[in-house]
Amino acid sequence: MATTTLKGQPFDRPILDSMLRRRMFYTPSFEIYGGTAGLYDYGPPGCALQANIVDLWRKHFVLEEDMLEVDCTSLTPADILKTSGHVDKFADWMCKDPKNGEIIRADHFVEEVLEARLKGDKEARGVTVEEKEADPKKKKKKGKAAEAVKLDDAVVEEYESVLAQIDNYNGEELGKLIKKWELKNPTTGVEPLPPVAFNLMFQTTIGPSSNAPGYLRPETAQGQFLNFAKLLEFNQQQMPFASASIGKSFRNEISPRAGLLRVREFLMAEIEHYVDPEGGKKHSRFHEVQDVELVLLNRDTQLAGQTKVEKVTIGKAVADGTVDNETLGYFLARIHLFLNKIGVDQSKIRFRQHMANEMAHYAADCWDAELQTSYGWIECVGCADRSAYDLTVHAKKTGAPLMVRQKLETPISITQWEVELNKKLFGPQFKKDGKAVEAAIEALSQEQRESLALTLSQDGKITVEVAGVGNGKVEISKDLLVIEKRTRVENTREYTPNVIEPSFGIGRILYCLFEHNYWTRASDGGDEARCVLSFPPTVAPTKVLLVPLSGHESFKPLLKYLSLKLRSLGVSSRVDDSSASIGKRYSRNDELGTPLGITIDFQSVNDKTYTLRDRDSTKQVRADEETILAAIKSLVEGAKVWADIEKELPAFEGQEADLPVR
Amino acid sequence: MATTTLKGQPFDRPILDSMLRRRMFYTPSFEIYGGTAGLYDYGPPGCALQANIVDLWRKHFVLEEDMLEVDCTSLTPADILKTSGHVDKFADWMCKDPKNGEIIRADHFVEEVLEARLKGDKEARGVTVEEKEADPKKKKKKGKAAEAVKLDDAVVEEYESVLAQIDNYNGEELGKLIKKWELKNPTTGVEPLPPVAFNLMFQTTIGPSSNAPGYLRPETAQGQFLNFAKLLEFNQQQMPFASASIGKSFRNEISPRAGLLRVREFLMAEIEHYVDPEGGKKHSRFHEVQDVELVLLNRDTQLAGQTKVEKVTIGKAVADGTVDNETLGYFLARIHLFLNKIGVDQSKIRFRQHMANEMAHYAADCWDAELQTSYGWIECVGCADRSAYDLTVHAKKTGAPLMVRQKLETPISITQWEVELNKKLFGPQFKKDGKAVEAAIEALSQEQRESLALTLSQDGKITVEVAGVGNGKVEISKDLLVIEKRTRVENTREYTPNVIEPSFGIGRILYCLFEHNYWTRASDGGDEARCVLSFPPTVAPTKVLLVPLSGHESFKPLLKYLSLKLRSLGVSSRVDDSSASIGKRYSRNDELGTPLGITIDFQSVNDKTYTLRDRDSTKQVRADEETILAAIKSLVEGAKVWADIEKELPAFEGQEADLPVR
Known part of the structure; x- marks a missing residue:
């Protein structure tokens, strides 16, 4: 599908782009020094547009729901990002060209070459090649054009299936694809080396000594999670609640192209909504949005190699399980309403569900709001259910109580088999093995305890398996412990909340707004296009x-x-x-x-x-x-x-x- | 002078501090991981307070004078900061303790030890030692207290003089002071190693290859300068004008203490006002502020080892030359008005002029708006005349025309001796030496040209000194060049603007606002202080x-x-x-x-x-x-x-x- 302007005219990106630079909406950073890929400055109108969008965002989300806004630092000690998984997993796969040393992104490379071959195939078959909408991830490089070579029908089908799920491959799989089809770098004609992981975080050192490594945050979320206990206290222990943050994040992209769509420093607006994982993650205001219609592209459709979307109300999508729960659905609808409010073209929004391998390492489910542009469908807002992942790992690492203590309206009584040790005798008896024996007892199931209680009363002793102690079996006599069924009453329930995270890339939204609101006026006889940006008055600079x-x-x-x-x-x-x-x-x-x-x-x-x-x-x-x-x-x-x-x-x-x- | 609350009560910092944390105005970043010195997060009220101050700043400065706001990246390639001088000069002096490896800031160290000795001297003389207001730069470390040793009167005087101008010493001088008075680290009892420079910028690498070093910007100014030509164009070539930027900057402080006052990542709001250096840097709106009274502490007073201030109108201060020019004066007054507007205590503001060595490497003159707190007088706003330094160095490095072409209302005619070469003959005659000979001719003064013109007409040839060519003298015959007096008319004037830069540390201002608006209500018989923060309604969270x-x-x-x-x-x-x-x-x-x-x-x-x-x-x-x-x-x-x-x-x-x- 060819892109059109707001008035349905054929879209000419170079004209828009040159206008945006001329009017200083944005400009490459450090241009007089030759520029740096992936870094852009906003000039006065871009800056005002950004401020207005951020302002509307704050009103639409933060004020509307009394979210707790925080401002955390970008500099982040390595420990935290190690725990969160970013040090190990926040990476893209890159290949090195052995001939010229060029570094290329593996997935983009596979895409480019396969698409070029499919194009060559069409030419060979005499099919008119429609100019395919380019994806920012696969903008063509200068190099040899694909030759018009006809492929087997089966190969064509296989290529197309790979392309439909390209985001679903890991490095090893990408390497196999490269080998299998002998994919060569068009610039040099040689096959690149196998993909290796490249961590996308910018590293630095905090303080004067070199033993305090740190990173620039790749998302604003971690700062919010680390403050969870304080925020819950600030919110007077009331659940559910959300924190929010607007600030810069940094990702050291391998070879950023496509202007404002893939940059190394960008403004994010992120919400972390904390919800009780029990009771189906209901949302008290879901009824307000249940009739909002969304265009959805679900996971199964993509895995079948298709891109067919369906337009349904969020109420129905949650009811039939397409969208996992009410809270996730509530935010998808609220995101949709926000995008409409700021002037995104209604006909150019879809919500795409992530496939399994594509999801971030922490996500349980994830939908992206994608906006259509001349670069293809662009992920502008992610809405992930991060489950209890982050709070759990940070709590485990630090011992901090990142959890909610809920007072139960009706206390519950719990009856179960409990083991009580006679510490006075237990320690001296087992000495250095004491801890291991204790842990083994602690790990006994209810069934085992029940049966051991019987044994103990009959034999006056029991035998417990303890790996690494003696011959692996330890005998314990009845003076050392009591095993009995006890009942206790609990007035509170402790749980780690789940997190629903709507995460906005403000720069990407900005760029889509340019394309969606752009058109040209018939010139007064002259040749030059007279550009217009029909922003809604609320967001206009x-x-x-x-x-x-x-x-x-x-x-x-x-x-x-x-x-x-x-x-x-x-x-x-x-x-x-x-x-x-x-x-x-x-x-x-x-x-x-x-x-x-x-x-x-x-x-x-x-x-x-x-x-x-x-x-x-x-x-x-x-x-x-x-x-x-x-x-x-x-x-x-x-x-x-x-x-x-x-x-x-x-x-x-x-x-x-x-x-x-x- | 002891600090007091808004209602004149004795100020108790720990009570305020614990309240600010309890109410989550701010909180140490990564606290559950043990925290990181110099990094703080703002919680909901701190965040709202910050947003309100930034909003007022934008209205007071940017909107009021139609400044051009830009948003530039924090990531900055090393080249730019090399040119600006930051790679070589943006450093503090640090000393290493040879015994325990502790790294300390040299100036703070000298201050601490001398003050401890002065305190010991007073004790020895039986003088009651008043609790001196602590400076954030010299917060006491745990260690041996100074002994009560009496010093010679001359030594006391020398110490006091050093302390009054402590910001004026470079590393070598600080090293000499340490040697001269055998200053020892109280923690270890040994003299630290000589001071070495420690660059305060955070370094990283941009992109996947390691040959693209970059830094996090230490100020927002450079991004604005690099966009000068585009901004001038955006402003339709009209001078004077100002750009402005609000964003994070980063400084890798050696050992940050004093809470929000010395941090490693902070929000800055900076203005770069471009002005014609000719005509005394007048400002068209100076008359609007000329009667604003400011409290000034000038350079001479400080160099005389004193801290006496004077309260004068900015009109008088500019007229008598205390403040260098109208534009600088205009902004000092506007800064004063802004600080009043947001709720800074009028009686706790002073403007202090920088001493020569203390000034940033680029500044021609500089005044700091300092606010009084329990930590002493804190620099919250700098207002520097950066002259044409930055634009000049970047233009020289890149060849970009960072200058203004002013159309002259009355064209001026310039008459001077000009040399015109006969290029056709000149090249073949001198071959590889051509460039050197041409440069030597180009460099001739008007007087030399006049005299050579006479020689040429008399002898038919001239002799010019050209280092490195032949015997250093080159003979040129009259068929190779013409030297004559010519008159040309110029319609434009080219100049590099000077820059007046008001630069605000938002976090520091925030902290001062806490202290200036804090007081306690007599409790209802209870022991606990009931804190109040009397922010003006406009800035209240x-x-x-x-x-x-x-x-x-x-x-x-x-x-x-x-x-x-x-x-x-x-x-x-x-x-x-x-x-x-x-x-x-x-x-x-x-x-x-x-x-x-x-x-x-x-x-x-x-x-x-x-x-x-x-x-x-x-x-x-x-x-x-x-x-x-x-x-x-x-x-x-x-x-x-x-x-x-x-x-x-x-x-x-x-x-x-x-x-x-x-």
């Missing part, structure tokens, strides 16, 4: 452009007055009093995505009436100051749309002579 | 606490209704429906700095009237919903203060029975 008719002195006080007035309404504005024509100035701001413009002319000076212009239609209305400001406020807050304003206020024509009336 | 009289079901709809109502007014609120008494719940929120509280009782359910409580006075008023919400809005926006509300609305007494009426 600047809401109002103030344009004086000319640089005439009489406009200056009005400009200052209006700027202040708008600021007091909480509406961001910019003045463009450059000498360019009004049309040019509006054009520039169409590219910046500014939804509204106020033109100040000589009549404005006399009677304080202004022209208000709508970015998308270029239509204009005219009214007095109070009316115009009220209209702006209602548009920016989303209470009204331009069609409402057009109905209410008199149209104004002319003046913007060099813009075509659509 | 939460504005309104909603307190139902009890957990009764009938309050729940009202709580939800009021939360939504407040949210729609942009006012953050929290519900506390725990089972604690109303007084306890208010007490908890006094510690969180929540300025207002609404009590919901059974009457509220019937007639929608509420009690509104003021944190600082604990006074209460009662009115209907609309009136209460209007009062809250006016208080939060700073339009009114509590005294106004008390006059307007009827007082309400009782209910908060367990709080003393002040």
